[in-house]
Amino acid sequence: MSRNEEAPVYGLIAEFRDEQCLVEAAARTIAEGYRNVDAYAPFSVPGLADALGFRKDRVALITLIGGIVGGIGIYFLQWYSAVIDYPINSGGRPLHSWPAFIPATFECTVLGAALAAFFGYLILNGLPRLHHPIFNAADFDLATRNRFFLCVESADPRFDRAATHGFLESLAPLRVSEVPF
Amino acid sequence: MPSIAATGPGVDESRLKVLKGAYTYASISDKISDIVLTRPTHWGFHALFALCTTLTILFVIAIVYLFYKGVGIWGIDIPIAWAFAITNFVWWVGIGHAGTFISAFLLLLRQKWRTSVNRFAEAMTIFAVAMAGLMPILHLGRPWFFYWLVPYPDIMNVWPQWRSPLVWDIFAIGTYIIVSILFWYMGLIPDLATLRDRTDHRVKQVLYGLFALGWRGEARQWRRFDTAYLLMAGLATPLVISVHSVVSLDFSIGNTPGWHSTIFPPYFVAGALFSGFAMALTISVPLRAVFGLRDFITARHLDNIAKVMLVCGLLVAYSYVIEIFMAFYSGDRFEEYMILNRMRGPYAPVYWTVIFCNVAVPQLMWWKKVRLSALTLFAISIIVNIGMWLERFMIIVTSLHRDFLPSSWDVFYPTFWDFATLFGSLGAFGWLFLMFVRFLPAISISEMRKLALEKREGEA
16 A cells, blocks of 8 residues: 555545436445445435445434333323322322323324434434535535535545546546545 | 326326426526525515515514503403414414425325425425414413423422313424424525535525535435435324314313314314415415426426315315214204304304305316416415414304303404404514525425436436
């Protein structure tokens, strides 16, 4: 592995015209043995995450946990407040009148799950993070418009500035450029 | 997936596409974001904005005066202790439901036509529920204590009464508005990143950049986005059913004739979708005209919205019939009297207007010509909005004004401040919506790009 004297870079980025080229390029880069690879697209391209070998996103599990915590939490609160902390005999109804506790339990299950889904999604995605080296890439403002990017990070064990550059060129991109830190 | 648009003679099929014209990712991004970034001016926008601002000021004055004097400035009294504020509440919550139905339920059903209408339908939901949430608070005798409905550890050692539908209500409405805002914001994040990257204005770059949270459009981010968005849709969908069911329980748990009925939850949900889809039409017809969005919000969208309205209208009509049937089938003389009094009593004009607006007029939408005419649909949607507001007024006021004791019978007369609150809330809703159109993309840009891809693949 050759060592570079130049300033360190975040990675090398290749720019593509459409989503099909990007998916194919991503699959070939993974097949080539690169691991610290990421693709950037202006919308959710079908099959792109799979091409990068990313399958489990864990958002569903977090949502389930959030829902269970929300539901059990509010049911416990209702039971505790109505039976233990402040029991009121209202017209001889049982203190633990569970059917009346269902609406709040249902709503808080949904609320807990939704909060968990939203914040779980943000945290797993590493957001908010207002600055990131990838924003230094040339033309990267087009990643939210109509261009598709593939970046091989310098952190990748197989990363070699010249060889990786040559490999990315072989994927027939619009162009390949360096991403400075 | 087979097209659900029925074909008929004399109908131009190209008008029924979900997305018209040859759009690329770039032209979709530019067309939608330019509405926000370059702010094209149109006299219609300014006229509407002036009207809404005036009404919003009236709303603020009405609220300040209410807080100063108390609810006595309204026409409410015993036995009619609930009138305009609660009518507004039920009506506004119902309007919100169509937005959630479009954005969540239709996503689960993979209906492609939802893509170009979901963003502003969700905005409609949030603003409508905000107006709804204000109404019960305004109606409280001591509005500054509204938070007593929330369970929190306080020094009074008092808990909410969990058996009360009013407590269920605050949980339902609170959950609904929080989930709606999260769902809406989640979909907005990639579009805010587009605005951040497209504007040259430094202040806009910073503000849109802050709210975009540093979105990068990574493949992994998109994958998690898809999962989380689908889950949020799955969570929001039962709220469409549950929230207005809980609202209806505010009435049906009480033993007042006209309220005490098991049909109320489905009846209210159908009515909610009916009025909500009407409001979606009321908004989308001028929106697409003023901002030149006819290629994105096509005749197909209006046609589909009209079909959903027709179905919901028939469900509402069925509920009216069942209400009458059950009153006589029950053999309860108070129930019988309530129905006959609605038809022939002092509020008979309200009842027959409701029947005209909600049962008779929507039948026009059986004709495809009507469903494809934006102006006719706009007129029908206004009529249905009025009809649904009057229906809620009818349920609340005609049921209350004849108490069990004839000595306490009375008739409700609205005051200036009742109308100021109603029209003021309409103005504030419109004002919020116009600001939304000015500052945020009214159509989801990233989902439209995906729609363009699917359209191209479908044609290939």
